[in-house]
Ligand SMILES: O=P(O)(O)OC[C@H]1O[C@H](OP(=O)(O)OP(=O)(O)O)[C@H](O)[C@@H]1O
């Protein structure tokens with residue numbers, strides 16, 4: 429924010445890819461169709477906070493009731509800082525995955541630079557890592573995803589946005 433105070437969040441973020449709740453739910457179900465071919469999984473691990481929403485939908489569709497979290501913070505709005513692991517997997521979940529994550533499903537909303545994905549891969553190298561969306565830099569870290577967007581696209585999730593008035597296109601709307 430301090431670097432470009434005159435630009436909107438969207439302008440700073442490059443191309444915008446807004447996702448509605450409907451679209452997100454559909455994409456999570458599409459992801460689960462693919463994951464259903466790979467499982468079964470002992471547990472689902474959500475990378476908070478963005479992974480909580482797809483993890484709930486995927487776990488519901490796969491019939492998995494053991495759900496854990498890995499809590500990682502890095503972005504302050506659209507600027508990434510140092511990664512901070514606030515909480516790892518619980519001892520029960522670690523035991524289910526034999527210490528390396530085998531048979532566990534890690535879910536996040538997206539991979540961007542892949543830094544978060546690299547960290548969870550280091551924590552649980554044998555787990556299956558799934559995201560709904562992927563950008564090219566992070567894509568090699570993901571086992572299963574649904575939609576790829578370009579690196580300069582910013583995905584706007586429904587829990588981060590609200591309906592608002594848009595000026596007509598001919599008046600200069602993006
Ligand atoms: O591939 P990367 O460049 O590491 O970026 C991807 C991560 O960034 C976002 O999380 P964020 O750290 O913003 O936290 P949040 O999920 O709580 O919003 C997103 O939910 C991913 O977890």
Ligand SMILES: [Mg+2]
Pocket residue numbers: 475476477478479536
């Ligand atoms: Mg996240």
